Amino acid sequence: MLAVLRDLVRHNPEFRIGLVLVLLVLTLAALSFASPYPELDVYVVPPDVPPSSAYWFGTTSRGQDVFWQVCTAIRHTLAFGLTVALVSRLISLGVGLLAGYKGGFVDRLLMSINDTFIVIPLFPVLVLFYFVLRDNMSWLALALIMSLLGWSYDARLIRSVAMSVKTREFTQTSVFSGMTTREILLREHLPYVLPIVFSTTLANMNWSIGLEVTLSVLGFTDINTPSIGGMIYWANQHTALVAGIWWWIAFPVIVVVMAFIGLFLLSVSLNEFIDPRSRLARMGQATS
């Protein structure tokens, strides 16, 4: 594991940049625990102060310190992405492993359901959810809804790996030694798909955070949990751009863009690492 990390850092500039960006964002998120102000309190500092040595990122029209707000918001946003990614991993692992191993009718059935969820445009569906739930649309409810809707793309990837693992000899050995399907999937096949599960976790976080930011910007989420989208929502409510309070929008945007690019680069470089062909090509490039 450590050797893999060392190799990635040494040979893969994308991984290096991604790692630095993600670590920076994580540091900000961790700093939020040291925030001097309660996260929901308003008018704790003078409003509309531009970035200065006292307030690094300036202050909002609601009298909040942008720096500490951004730290808290990115923590909630990342936690949201991670929750969605972990819960939806359970579904995509179950569907992907089972479809890949069983093949035949089960595979066809699961994959047509899977493809259905790939096609359905989720944004209108989520808006419909918000319209019905309104104030009951809590942070956790949204995370669960998005996990239930956002597993399909990765289930397909996991299935393709599971299909190739199935043809290996050890699968037959386990069948003949009397292991049940569940045992084979969990003990024998799961370890082989874990690398791709890891890289899809990062990609899925990007997907869910992107949708969460979009929904919160419109005010279609629980606005009582500070998030990056929620900050932009409040800034728009106070017409921050027209009033020239650019720092209220600029800093959350910069931090969340760092998170997006960082997670994406990590997931891409892990994917490349999993695929031996591109790994060899890269090492060839490095030596030549």
Next chain:
Amino acid sequence: MHAYLAYLAKRIGQFLLVVAIGINLAYAITHLTPIDPVEQSVAAVTSYGNAAPDAINQMRQSLRELYGLAGSPLQQYATFWGRVLHADFGPSLSAFPTPVSTLIWRALPWTIGLLVTSTLIAWACGNYLGGLASYYRKSRTLKAVGIVAMMLHPIPYYIVALILLILFGYVVPILPVGGGAAMNLERGFTFDYIGSVAAHSVLPVASLVLVGIGSWFLGMRSLASNIVTEDYVAYAELAGVERSRILQSYVMRNALMPQVTGLAMSLGAIFNGAVITEKVFGYPGIGTLLIDAVYAGDYSLVLGVATISIVAVSAGVLIIDLLYPLLDPRVEAV
């Protein structure tokens, strides 16, 4: 021919499945959640003061009918499907008494125009540049394009649209940032009107293209770089086939089919992006309609747009699927 018919039947079956699951999902969201939209509306009205119980009861009754909540669960389900199949979602509350379907048909051409234009530009440019990048590995320009694509691709549509809005709306105000065309122009096939529509679509299309191009570029580059190392490409090079021909007919042609499948698979996500991009630029399409309907509390309009979007996107995927055999000689031959 037989195989093509089988393929056709399979694709149409998948389309019907998507529509069925999507519509059932919409039904489940609106009918099976513990929150009763009628009681919420009643509570919202009564919270402003006391009202006559008779009036409230009447309101409750008509709201139940409007929301399709009258009758037994089975009747409600039938009502729901009836509305969807007739594309009749009743009158819009926020634009009373215009029917919801009229509002949607009015907005749909804008969204389709925006989506088709931006998707075609992003797909064609992304794939072409990606193919070039895989073939001319040493080119510095293409490496730079790759880095830009990698930086832009993971950013959500909203953020890119917002940045373009700030840049071209406030910092360098050279492009129109609101609406679909200038307000003072008569609709029609006049030079002024079409020019105005084109100018208003520049920023929405640009933000959709900027985000979209990255995934096609990266996908094509990685697909094609595996093909470039194949023996037949080396053979063609040794045989003196022109490089542009090798790139187009030998390398990119073979990597194109997965990219067409990819287009069908990501259409839903592209549609999501178009919805929010429209709202940012106040573009008069489905997305702006949907979001404004939520703010206005217009139930029938929200439900109408959501179901029509599901049907429209799956129809788009079906069209791509049906075109696929025309592009892939292997499917046509069998």
